[in-house]
Amino acid sequence: MLLAQVLLNGVLLGALYGLMALGMALVWGVLNIVNLAHGALIMLGGYVVYYCYTLLGIDPLLALPVAMASMFATGYLLQRFLLNLIVRGALLNTLLITFGLDVVITYLGQVVFTADFRTINPSYSGANFMLLGLTVPVLRLIAFGIALLLSSALWFLLNKSGLGRAIRATAQNLVAARLYGVDPRQVYAVTFGIGAALAGAAGGLYGMISHLTPYIGSSLTAKSFVIAILGGLANPFKVILGGIVVGVAESLAALYIGPTYTDVVSFLLLVVILVVRPAHALRAA
Amino acid sequence: MTAPLLKISGLNAGYGAVPILSDVNLTIQEREIVALVGSNGAGKTTLLRAVSRIIPATGLLEFAGTDLLPLSPEEAFARGIVQVPEGRQLFGRMTVEENLLMGCRLRRDPGGVRKSFEWVYRLFPILAERRRQLAGNMSGGEQQMCAMARALMAAPRLLIIDEMSLGLAPVIVDQLLVVLNDVRAQGMTILLVEQDVFAAFAVADRAYVMETGRIVREGNVTELSKDPAVRDAYLGSD
Structure with missing residues (x-):
């Protein structure tokens, strides 16, 4: 029974991990940017929800769209005015710029938000119910549902809309996309905006389930990186599945080895994947 | 004679400081099929890139009376210049x-x-x-x-086809050439860029021959295929 409970927790948390990685995988696949500031964007989204709740009294779940919209705008502008300089450039340049961005956002966060631990605590944050003898935490179930919802939305956007086709076309063949009237700068900016919006939603949920500080970004970037490689860059559902694999592995590790080893386990998974299926791992949208 | 759909005059273009095209003149009338032939490295693809606005160029480049030079590739596409790339x-x-x-x-x-x-x-x-x-x-x-x-x-108003025949079986090339006549019948204009001069001349009305970034011959295809220089270089003398 304990094992079943741990697995359930791992699956529910893992879907949220997958949502965190979704934006990173999208940006990586389309723009070929490994965005080291992705975790910092998750952090920003968390604080947007936090302040919407504490200052304006907006229910945190209703504040998620606010976080997504404001993070979309942030991501769009970042891409348009900064990252378009390095898009599809040498990997080292993109890593340097996004690493610098991560440092800047983190320390601006420290100035603006202070280094205090924050938690988003709506009235239902501790609620749970019993199902088949297992305790189901309501908030984690909601996070799971939202992760599935947003990954489905992303799948539909990419595969069934003109914008999504333009995004995939740009990723697959930049020359042909330009010949067929796609403005890549616009596509890149919108794509980065969508990635940031997904990070914003993930951040809000993370702030409700865990806690926020300006420094959570780098460990969440690392986790998203592992999941993006596990799930690949092409299919949103596989990214969520990758998150669930990591979530379950971490939960099992916490149970059998000890909670301090959770990060070791996710990176061990990464090494195994890269050894077993290196080519499969990074196939773009 | 009506105003040409595409008018290129005194066009120079290249990559960075390397000039490829010098003083290129070429016009295409509405509903014409025009072939642009020449050997590898003659500058045909560079000319297409200039027309599609992928690389910068100087000179005169007009499409249906509007100046193409200030436009981006996206805008050129939106105006009806559509390329089938090599x-x-x-x-x-x-x-x-x-x-x-x-x-x-x-x-x-x-x-x-x-x-x-x-x-x-x-x-x-x-x-x-x-x-x-x-x-x-x-x-x-x-x-x-x-x-x-x-x-x-x-x-498209102007369909540009770059090296359509490359790597294809002759029977497929023949099928595609037939299609080009159907396309013209729909009112479209075609610029056919080919190394396979036989194939190009089989369907085109007029042709331009390009060598080292210049147009060296032009005319309708029946005249050009009688031109000894063209025969020697591209059609093989028999």
Whole structure:
């Protein structure tokens, strides 16, 4: 029974991990940017929800769209005015710029938000119910549902809309996309905006389930990186599945080895994947 | 004589500091099929890139009376200059149908788009059969058909086809040449860039011969194919 409970927790948390990685995988696949500031964007989204709740009294779940919209705008502008300089450039340049961005956002966060631990605590944050003898935490179930919802939305956007086709076309063949009237700068900016919006939603949920500080970004970037490689860059559902694999592995590790080893386990998974299926791992949208 | 659809005069272009094209003059009338021939490295693709606004150029470059030089590639496409690029350049991990949808993505006439779909599927029935297949998994000939269908879906005013015959079996090339006449019958104008001069002359009205970045001969194809210099260099004397 304990094992079943741990697995359930791992699956529910893992879907949220997958949502965190979704934006990173999208940006990586389309723009070929490994965005080291992705975790910092998750952090920003968390604080947007936090302040919407504490200052304006907006229910945190209703504040998620606010976080997504404001993070979309942030991501769009970042891409348009900064990252378009390095898009599809040498990997080292993109890593340097996004690493610098991560440092800047983190320390601006420290100035603006202070280094205090924050938690988003709506009235239902501790609620749970019993199902088949297992305790189901309501908030984690909601996070799971939202992760599935947003990954489905992303799948539909990419595969069934003109914008999504333009995004995939740009990723697959930049020359042909330009010949067929796609403005890549616009596509890149919108794509980065969508990635940031997904990070914003993930951040809000993370702030409700865990806690926020300006420094959570780098460990969440690392986790998203592992999941993006596990799930690949092409299919949103596989990214969520990758998150669930990591979530379950971490939960099992916490149970059998000890909670301090959770990060070791996710990176061990990464090494195994890269050894077993290196080519499969990074196939773009 | 009416105003030409495409008018190029005194055009210079190149890559960075390296000049490739010098003083190129070329005009295409509405509903003409014009061939641009020349050996590898003559500058044909560079000229196409200048017309598609992918590389900077100086001189006169007019399309239907408007100056193309200040436009971006996206704007040139929106005005009806549509290219079938060398090597097909399909979106390999999209289906045939999605590739065609990329062709008509800027069109806002659903009825016209539907007609275009019917038309290109009639021109290339194999594409209708394979429309749910990934474009990257098809044979070379089918991919060329898909690339041409994608371009036709854009309802181009000027269809530019770069090295259509490259790497294809002669029987496929013949099929594609027949299609070009159907395309012209729809009121479109075609610029055909070819190394296969036989194929190009079989369908074109007029031709330009390019060598080391210059136009060295021009005329209608029956005259040009009698020109001894052209025969020696491109058609083989017999």
